[in-house]
Amino acid sequence: MTLSEEDYIKAIYHLGKGENLTVSTNAVAEQMDTKPSSVTDMVKKLSDKGVVNYKPYKGVSLTGYGQKIALSLVRKHRLWEVFLVEKLDFSWDEVHEVAEQLEHIKSEKLIDQLDKHLGYPQVDPHGDPIPSKKGEFKKTIKKSLNEVPMGTSGICVGVKDSSPPFLKFLDKNKIALGDTILVLEKEEFDGSLYIRIKESKIHISNQIASNLYLKITA
Amino acid sequence: MTLSEEDYIKAIYHLGKGENLTVSTNAVAEQMDTKPSSVTDMVKKLSDKGVVNYKPYKGVSLTGYGQKIALSLVRKHRLWEVFLVEKLDFSWDEVHEVAEQLEHIKSEKLIDQLDKHLGYPQVDPHGDPIPSKKGEFKKTIKKSLNEVPMGTSGICVGVKDSSPPFLKFLDKNKIALGDTILVLEKEEFDGSLYIRIKESKIHISNQIASNLYLKITA
DNA sequence: ACTAATATTTAGTTTTGTCTAAATATTAGT
DNA sequence: ACTAATATTTAGACAAAACTAAATATTAGT
Ligand SMILES: [Mn+2]
Ligand SMILES: [Mn+2]
Ligand SMILES: [Mn+2]
Ligand SMILES: [Mn+2]
Numbered sequence: 001m002t003l004s005e006e007d008y009i010k011a012i013y014h015l016g017k018g019e020n021l022t023v024s025t026n027a028v029a030e031q032m033d034t035k036p037s038s039v040t041d042m043v044k045k046l047s048d049k050g051v052v053n054y055k056p057y058k059g060v061s062l063t064g065y066g067q068k069i070a071l072s073l074v075r076k077h078r079l080w081e082v083f084l085v086e087k088l089d090f091s092w093d094e095v096h097e098v099a100e101q102l103e104h105i106k107s108e109k110l111i112d113q114l115d116k117h118l119g120y121p122q123v124d125p126h127g128d129p130i131p132s133k134k135g136e137f138k139k140t141i142k143k144s145l146n147e148v149p150m151g152t153s154g155i156c157v158g159v160k161d162s163s164p165p166f167l168k169f170l171d172k173n174k175i176a177l178g179d180t181i182l183v184l185e186k187e188e189f190d191g192s193l194y195i196r197i198k199e200s201k202i203h204i205s206n207q208i209a210s211n212l213y214l215k216i217t218a
Numbered sequence: 219m220t221l222s223e224e225d226y227i228k229a230i231y232h233l234g235k236g237e238n239l240t241v242s243t244n245a246v247a248e249q250m251d252t253k254p255s256s257v258t259d260m261v262k263k264l265s266d267k268g269v270v271n272y273k274p275y276k277g278v279s280l281t282g283y284g285q286k287i288a289l290s291l292v293r294k295h296r297l298w299e300v301f302l303v304e305k306l307d308f309s310w311d312e313v314h315e316v317a318e319q320l321e322h323i324k325s326e327k328l329i330d331q332l333d334k335h336l337g338y339p340q341v342d343p344h345g346d347p348i349p350s351k352k353g354e355f356k357k358t359i360k361k362s363l364n365e366v367p368m369g370t371s372g373i374c375v376g377v378k379d380s381s382p383p384f385l386k387f388l389d390k391n392k393i394a395l396g397d398t399i400l401v402l403e404k405e406e407f408d409g410s411l412y413i414r415i416k417e418s419k420i421h422i423s424n425q426i427a428s429n430l431y432l433k434i435t436a
Numbered sequence: 437a438c439t440a441a442t443a444t445t446t447a448g449t450t451t452t453g454t455c456t457a458a459a460t461a462t463t464a465g466t
Numbered sequence: 467a468c469t470a471a472t473a474t475t476t477a478g479a480c481a482a483a484a485c486t487a488a489a490t491a492t493t494a495g496t
Contacts, residue, residue, distance in 0.1 A: 002481065025444055038484055040445055045482090057444060057491060088331035098325045107316045113306035222453065243474055256454055258475055263452090275474060327455060438467100443492070450485070462473070 001051075003104045006073055008032065008042050009051060012062055020067060024060040035070035071135040077103040078124035078131075079114050085125040086118060092125040092177070093167030127158030127177050127213060143216065145183065145193065146209035155181040158213040166211060173202060181214060219269075221322045224291055226250065226260050227269060230280055231288035238285060240277040289353035295321040296342035296349075297332050303343040304336060305397075310343040310396035343396050345373030345433030356435045363401065363411065364427035371400040372432035379429045391420060399432060 001009070011031040015023040025043070029036040047054040050065040062070060080102040084090040090098075091117040106161065112133070115121075122138065123129055131137040142158055156179045170176065175197060189208035219227070233241040243261070247254040264286040265272040269284040280288060298320040302308040308316075330351070333339075340356065341347050351356040360375060374397045377384065388394070393415060400414040409424035 002482080025477075026442095034483095035485065036444060037446080037486080084328070088328065088335055090327070090331070094327070098323065098328055101323045101325075102320075105316065105319045107319075109308070109312070110302070110306065110316055113308070117305055220452080244472095253455065254457080254474060255476080259453075287458095437496100439494100439496085441492100441494080444490080446489070447487090448485105449487105450483100452482085452484105454482105455479105455480075457477090457479105459476070460474080462471100464469100464471080466467100466469085 001069065004128060005042070005046060005049075005051075006069070006104055007180065008039075008046065009062070009066055009070050010073050010077075012052065012060060013067070013074070016061060020061055022053075022061040024059050028060070053057075068135055071131045072136075073103055075131040075133070075135075075182045078128060079111060079118065079121070081124045081126070082118050082130070083114060086121075091167075093162075093164045093171070095125060096162070106140055113157065123157065123177075126162055127156070127215075140215060142213035145181070145195070145204075145212040145214050146191065146206050148183055148214060148216065150183055150186060152214070152216060154214040154216040155179070156181050156212060158214040159211055160213065161211045169208070170212075173204075174198065174200075175212070181212075183207050219287060219397070223260070223264060223267075223269075224287070225321055226257075226264065227280070227284055227288050228291050228295075230270065230278060231285070232293070234279060238279055238290050240271075240279040242277050246278070286353055289349045289355075292325075292347040293351070293353075294329055296346060297336065297339070299342045299344070300336050300339045300348070301332060313343060327348060341433075341435055343373075343375065345375050345435075347435055358403075358433050358435050360431050360433050362428050363399070363413070363422075363430040363432050364409065364424055366401055366432060368401055368403060368435060370432070370434055371398060372434040374395070374399050374430060375433040376431040377429055378431065384426075386427060387426070391422075392416070392418075399430075 008028070011028050012023055013020075015021070015027050015031055025036045025039045025210040028039045028043070033040070043052060043060050046052045046066070047060075051064055051069065052060050054060045056192050077099045078203075080099040081092075081095040084095040084098060085092055115133075121130055123140070126149055127140070127142075129137040129140055140157055144160065148154070156175065156177055159170070160176070175181075179197055184196055184201065186193055187203075192211045193204050193206070195202060195204060225334055226246070229246050230241055231238075233239070233245050233249055243254045243257045246257045246261070250257070261270060261272050261278050262286070264270045265278075268281060269287065270278050270280055272278045295317045298317040299310075299313040302313040302316060303310060333351075339348055341358070345358060347355040347358050362378065363373075366372070374393065374396070377388070393399075397415050402412040402414055402419065404411055405421075409427075410421060411424070411427050412419060412421050414420075
């Protein structure tokens with residue numbers, strides 16, 4: 001697969017929410033920041049290669065073969081993200097762009113050894129699970145912080161919005177993956193939340209809360 | 219620069235033996251495993267971009283700008299090779315192909331942090347020097363083990379005699395290409411040498427020493 | 437069911453990097 | 467200096483991946 005083909009496969013995978021939904025040409029175009037006509041061209045080629053199922057005007061989905069490729073790419077992307085954060089001191093809002101390039105490096109040994117070097121991590125710096133070599137991975141049950149009952153305590157495992165501004169906000173407020181968060185109280189007026197994180201009590205807007213995923217432990 | 223352009227720049231750099239010699243179209247074609255006509259096309263484009271000096275029928279050389287790019291690529295290539303050997307347990311004959319891909323990843327922070335992670339290495343696994351961020355690097359020379367001053371350390375990069383008996387001897391004594399060798403002391407009587415190789419001190423005859431090449435950073 | 441809005445595909449170009457075959461320049465041998 | 471061999475460039479073509487503009491299909495509103 002070429003770099004371009006691989007990026008399309010990943011886009012179709014992500015738009016299919018891991019359930020291999022059929023996705024529209026326009027959705028892929030938006031995700032890839034390209035034109036719908038370019039998507040049509042590429043999707044025809046991927047169909048010829050047996051990577052996707054494509055019915056004109058009806059959308060596109062991955063074949064079994066296509067899913068395997070997608071999972072392998074996701075694995076590589078997330079392992080590289082872990083490497084960048086754990087070994088090269090990148091912050092979690094800097095890794096995506098570089099991993100987007102590194103995921104295309106062709107070497108099976110490279111990724112096996114990287115996995116080992118990192119101690120076989122289960123999740124990437126954004127809390128997303130890393131598929132095994134065989135393409136299996138644990139579904140993490142995530143809920144956004146604003147939809148759990150008061151008194152719930154859990155571990156921050158991910159974000160919905162991973163834009164640099166949001167990630168920077170989290171850094172500034174010392175909210176990081178792996179932190180234990182306790183939801184204390186909801187402000188009736190604006191739906192904002194009081195939470196306890198690492199011994200300190202902070203106040204976050206409902207919008208912030210809705211973008212933070214919690215893995216509930218109790 | 220595109221991946222293709224970068225590979226051409228590196229080829230011209232290497233053919234120029236680091237002295238920026240003017241090289242022929244055919245030489246570049248051979249190095250790149252492509253056709254001379256393709257080289258002509260690319261060289262014209264690189265000339266337009268100010269990367270090379272090109273006179274039709276007279277050959278091509280790098281401009282100052284082109285040399286900077288070449289050194290940056292060589293730096294990246296060699297740092298990745300060190301990473302693969304030191305951190306991911308690749309052997310020295312497996313790294314080139316992968317480094318050939320990794321050298322094209324675009325991220326200044328990535329390479330700075332990688333350099334730091336590796337402890338600012340001076341040479342790659344093949345004994346070749348790693349240019350600094352500014353493009354400076356030490357020259358290396360290849361000498362047979364019996365003609366270097368005592369106390370010299372270098373990387374074993376080749377053999378003069380490659381007959382099975384000699385190679386078997388090397389195997390038996392755990393001397394392999396890529397090993398770092400330190401010359402400790404010469405025995406006056408027979409010119410034999412005491413050397414240190416991977417934590418162990420061994421004794422080799424002058425004849426053995428004369429058949430081993432060392433790459434030394436000067 | 438008809439029409440308008442939207443989504444998608446088709447047709448025709450462009451850029452990049454490659455190739456083959458033909459033309460031309462350089463070099464070497466006599 | 468002439469000729470033959472070799473090196474290099476030019477011309478024309480192609481595949482990949484993108485784009486714009488036009489055509490067509492789908493969908494939603496009345
Ligand atoms: Mn990518
Ligand atoms: Mn991630
Ligand atoms: Mn390369
Ligand atoms: Mn090397």
